[in-house]
Amino acid sequence: MSEKKYPCPSFPHMIHGADYNPEQWPQEYWDRDMELMQQANCNEMTVGIFAWSTLEPREGEYDFSYLDTIIEKIGEAGGKVILATPSGARPRWLAEKYPEVLRVDAQGNREHIRGRHNHCPTSPVYRQKVRAINEQLARRYGNNPTVIAWHISNEYSGQCHCPLCQKAFQEYLKEKFHGDIGELNRAYWTTFWSHTYDRFDQIEPPGALTETGIHGLNLDWKRFITRQTISFIENEIAPIREHCPHLPVTTNMMYEFTDLDYHKVAQVLDFASWDSYPEWHNGDDTVIAQRAAFWHDVYRSLKQKPFLLMESTPSLVNWKPYNKPKAPGLDTLSSLQAVFHGSDSVQYFQWRKSRGSSEKLHGSVVGHDGTADTRVFASVQRTGDVLRKMDRVAGTLTDAPVALILDWENLWALDDCQGYAQKDKKYFETLYSYHRVFWERGINCDIVAPDAELSGYKLVIAPMLYLTSQATAENLRAFVAAGGTLYGTYMLGTVDENDLCHLGGIPGCGLNEVFGITAEEIDTLYPGEVRHADLGGKCHRLVDYCETLRLRDAQVLCSYADGYYKDTPAVTCHSFGAGHAIYQACRDEGSLKEEILEQWLYKLGIHSEVLGTLPHGVTCHSRTDGRFAYVFLENYLDQAAPTVQLRQPMTDLITGETVERCALPPYGYGIFQYEKGAKP
Ligand code: GLA
Ligand code: ZN
Numbered sequence: 001m002s003e004k005k006y007p008c009p010s011f012p013h014m015i016h017g018a019d020y021n022p023e024q025w026p027q028e029y030w031d032r033d034m035e036l037m038q039q040a041n042c043n044e045m046t047v048g049i050f051a052w053s054t055l056e057p058r059e060g061e062y063d064f065s066y067l068d069t070i071i072e073k074i075g076e077a078g079g080k081v082i083l084a085t086p087s088g089a090r091p092r093w094l095a096e097k098y099p100e101v102l103r104v105d106a107q108g109n110r111e112h113i114r115g116r117h118n119h120c121p122t123s124p125v126y127r128q129k130v131r132a133i134n135e136q137l138a139r140r141y142g143n144n145p146t147v148i149a150w151h152i153s154n155e156y157s158g159q160c161h162c163p164l165c166q167k168a169f170q171e172y173l174k175e176k177f178h179g180d181i182g183e184l185n186r187a188y189w190t191t192f193w194s195h196t197y198d199r200f201d202q203i204e205p206p207g208a209l210t211e212t213g214i215h216g217l218n219l220d221w222k223r224f225i226t227r228q229t230i231s232f233i234e235n236e237i238a239p240i241r242e243h244c245p246h247l248p249v250t251t252n253m254m255y256e257f258t259d260l261d262y263h264k265v266a267q268v269l270d271f272a273s274w275d276s277y278p279e280w281h282n283g284d285d286t287v288i289a290q291r292a293a294f295w296h297d298v299y300r301s302l303k304q305k306p307f308l309l310m311e312s313t314p315s316l317v318n319w320k321p322y323n324k325p326k327a328p329g330l331d332t333l334s335s336l337q338a339v340f341h342g343s344d345s346v347q348y349f350q351w352r353k354s355r356g357s358s359e360k361l362h363g364s365v366v367g368h369d370g371t372a373d374t375r376v377f378a379s380v381q382r383t384g385d386v387l388r389k390m391d392r393v394a395g396t397l398t399d400a401p402v403a404l405i406l407d408w409e410n411l412w413a414l415d416d417c418q419g420y421a422q423k424d425k426k427y428f429e430t431l432y433s434y435h436r437v438f439w440e441r442g443i444n445c446d447i448v449a450p451d452a453e454l455s456g457y458k459l460v461i462a463p464m465l466y467l468t469s470q471a472t473a474e475n476l477r478a479f480v481a482a483g484g485t486l487y488g489t490y491m492l493g494t495v496d497e498n499d500l501c502h503l504g505g506i507p508g509c510g511l512n513e514v515f516g517i518t519a520e521e522i523d524t525l526y527p528g529e530v531r532h533a534d535l536g537g538k539c540h541r542l543v544d545y546c547e548t549l550r551l552r553d554a555q556v557l558c559s560y561a562d563g564y565y566k567d568t569p570a571v572t573c574h575s576f577g578a579g580h581a582i583y584q585a586c587r588d589e590g591s592l593k594e595e596i597l598e599q600w601l602y603k604l605g606i607h608s609e610v611l612g613t614l615p616h617g618v619t620c621h622s623r624t625d626g627r628f629a630y631v632f633l634e635n636y637l638d639q640a641a642p643t644v645q646l647r648q649p650m651t652d653l654i655t656g657e658t659v660e661r662c663a664l665p666p667y668g669y670g671i672f673q674y675e676k677g678a679k680p
Contacts, residue, residue: 004395004625005305007271007344008148008248011080014387014394015345017044018365019311022070023054024354030070032370033352034077039372040365041384044080045351046310047071048137049154050116052086052094055133059093062136075146083147085137085236087130088154089116094129101126104162106207117157121225121232122164130232135239142244150249151310152236155275157259159225161207170200172224187498188216215416215499222412226261233268252310255295256428258415261408263449266302274299275311275349276338280326286617289636290439291432292334293341293619294447298406300342300398301446309338311349315363315376325363329667331379333634336386336669340621340632342398346383390653390671393630396623400444401606404434405462407450413467413499420491420524421544430463430489433590437597442608442620454479458604459597461487468493468502473509480514481577485600488515489584490522490547515581516554516574522547523563532561533570533592540592546570547585554583557596571596611645618644618664624676631672635664650674 006012022030037045047070048055056062071081095102095113103111103118111118119126141147159165177184181197190196195214197203204210206218237249248270253262255276266272278292299307312335315325326334335346353364365380366372372381414425431447438445446457450472454460460479465472465488473493480486492515493507502508505518512518523546525531531542535558548565554572571592572583582600584593601607608620609631617637623630631650635641643663650672652659662670 003397005397006395007250007273007306007308008080008082010145010246011148012395013043014339014391015044015080015308015347016042016384016387017046017079017082017345018042018348018351019049020045020047020070020351021050021354022047023051023066025352027069029352029370030073033366034073034079036366036372037074037077037079037351040377040380041388042365042380043078044082044148044345044347045074046082046084046151046347047074048084048086049151050086050089051084052089052133053091055086056091059097062133064136064140067141071141071144071146075144079146080148081146082149082151083137083141084151085130085134085153087119087236090119090126090129098123098125098129100162100164101129103158103160104165106159106161108161108207108209110162117155120160120162120165121228122160122162122168124164127232127235131235131239134236135243138239138243142240142247147247149271150237150240150247151273152233152249152251155252155254156229156233156265157254157257159205159221159259161205165228166205168228169205169221169224170203172227173203173220174200176220187500188214189500190214215413218416219409219412219499223261223409225259226264229260230265230268233265237268250308250310253299258408258411262298262302263408269303271305271307272299272302273308273310276309277311277313277317278334279320280330280334281324282322285330285636289334289337289619289634290436292337293439294432294435296338296341296343297435297445298447301403301448304446305397306342306344306395308345308347309335309343310345310347312338312346313363314348314365314380318359318362323361325376327638327667328375328379329638330636331376332383332386333636333667333669335383336632337634339387339390339393340623340634340669342623344394346387348380386654386671390630392628393623393671396625396630398444398446398621398623400446401457401604402438402443402459402461403446403448403452403454403457404431405450405452405460405465406431406447407465407467409497410450410465410467413495414464414491416499417466417495420522425464426544427464430587434461434463434593434597436590437594439619440614441601442610442614443601443606444621451475454484455482457484458606459485459487459600462492463489464491465489466491466494467497467499468495468507468509468511469497470509473511477510477514477576480579480581483578485580485582485604486514487582487584487597487600490519490545490586492519492583512552514574514576515572515583516552516576517569517572517583518550518552519585520548520550523565531563531586533558533586533588534561535571535592535595538595540595541589542570542586542592543589544587549583549585557582558592560586609647611647614644615642617641627676628673629676631670631674633662633664633670633672635666635668638666640665641668646672648674
């Protein structure tokens with residue numbers, strides 16, 4: 001790896017900024033905001049989000065005066081602008097005149113204008129109105145040097161059940177099944193309960209009063225929502241591509257989000273960005289940190305390049321059950337965490353705390369007192385100072401030897417299936433439990449789609465990959481055949497892309513050959529029920545699932561210690577081609593996978609930038625431009641961490657000193673650099 005990739009190529013720097021809504025404030029605040037922006041060590045403002053009623057107060061009557069002024073002021077103050085399109089919420093006139101832009105819910109009720117993020121993605125009127133205002137914005141600001149990127153809409157989410165969406169869904173299926181309703185019936189197994197379709201126009205989206213028992217249909221509806229959202233985004237982007245093709249576009253994504261397949265959404269974006277709001281201090285902060293790390297890894301991996309942390313709170317949010325500020329120290333650490341995982345920005349929601357409406361108590365850089373004299377402002381300043389000192393890290397990439405497969409289609413199919421533990425299949429939790437093994441050991445981990453290019457990884461983990469298409473199976477098989485180590489688990493390869501069970505033994509699509517086993521039955525344990533597995537004389541606790549295996553030609557790594565399957569294989573390993581396929585048939589509480597993966601990390605020569613074991617609560621990540629490695633140490637505990645020994649002498653980017661050992665204070669971090677290939 002020897003390059004830099006900047007999310008915003010016209011501004012190859014670390015970005016420090018915030019969502020800024022000056023249209024909510026009288027003009028006399030604006031100059032003060034510019035002074036404060038400089039004092040806060042900020043260099044960017046994201047403007048225009050939810051500003052439609054200011055920009056187009058009446059249909060076709062545009063007024064860009066506020067935006068003209070504010071972009072100019074930000075530019076003069078040395079800042080840059082990420083400009084948003086306003087489609088996340090619509091002006092009242094638009095909803096009033098064209099009710100078709102309003103969403104219809106799963107009960108069939110057309111919503112009123114209420115809230116935001118609730119437009120119909122199909123409505124031709126809405127698309128046309130969005131396109132018209134985006135066209136104006138792109139023409140007017142697309143070549144303004146202060147503008148460095150486009151923020152398309154805001155947090156796309158949800159689904160619409162209106163007649164237009166239903167029709168578009170039918171068209172989507174007609175195309176997918178080549179106009180052949182018989183093909184659809186076979187793919188959906190509709191003879192079951194006599195639900196055979198005669199025509200495409202009989203198909204209704206799954207909803208409160210409609211068909212929800214056809215799993216293939218449910219899955220295609222979710223795919224359709226993603227497809228329709230993408231086509232809505234493409235319509236938003238088209239004028240930008242026309243008038244300012246040099247400017248990159250993104251949209252802000254979310255935590256544990258399940259409505260859209262972000263792997264597909266990312267394909268139409270130039271870089272990924274997301275809004276991160278972990279619930280710090282609610283329980284074990286190392287767990288919260290690791291889960292936040294997981295999602296940073298997701299967004300970096302989406303485009304395999306730096307992403308932006310588009311929103312985060314400098315202190316607290318106002319929409320959780322309990323809204324607690326981040327502890328002093330953790331505020332900066334949690335911001336930098338994003339950068340350590342590949343973000344080229346720290347951005348906040350929001351700059352100036354709104355005075356009224358639902359977010360008036362949300363954390364912000366500038367509070368209602370309007371000064372720079374607050375604790376939160378000082379911490380934002382400090383974060384900005386660190387970002388400046390590590391500016392050379394901007395654009396650098398993340399070298400990850402390990403990848404974890406995350407698949408939204410698999411999540412949808414798993415959640416929809418009736419069986420196993422009915423209520424909560426714990427897909428994300430299971431992914432987190434594998435990710436934690438690498439987080440605790442300071443090893444970079446990518447999180448990728450099942451069809452991702454895997455050849456660059458030494459180790460790939462595919463937890464609970466229940467839905468496995470032929471293409472995925474081939475991708476996994478090729479990875480192992482070429483020498484990779486693949487780690488699969490219970491439920492792997494159960495259904496195909498139409499949610500039809502694989503026949504002839506699972507894991508299906510030939511994966512049973514790769515793993516050298518056939519999965520036979522699965523015992524879903526009751527809550528509180530525990531089984532055990534023996535690995536080299538050590539007993540590990542198992543919960544939730546114990547699958548029984550028929551061995552083909554795999555080697556048994558460990559067996560069940562109890563249950564009717566006592567002494568039968570619980571974890572196996574199989575040599576296949578030049579690689580290995582490990583199969584974990586049971587869900588463990590952590591220690592079993594840790595022990596097995598630890599051995600494989602050793603075998604594969606995968607280690608962190610620190611010698612020995614990292615202390616509890618401390619982790620380590622890195623980025624590189626090919627020539628230099630940038631190493632980050634993070635302590636998520638409110639206690640000082642024991643000294644750790646770096647693998648070689650490194651330069652501390654904050655102090656300029658050369659260091660070999662590092663003792664982190666509570667919520668402390670270290671930012672180091674060394675030249676690769678240089679003799680330690
Ligand atoms: C989301 C939205 C913002 C704001 C914040 C509050 O991320 O994008 O507009 O509502 O939440 O935390
Ligand atoms: Zn609709």
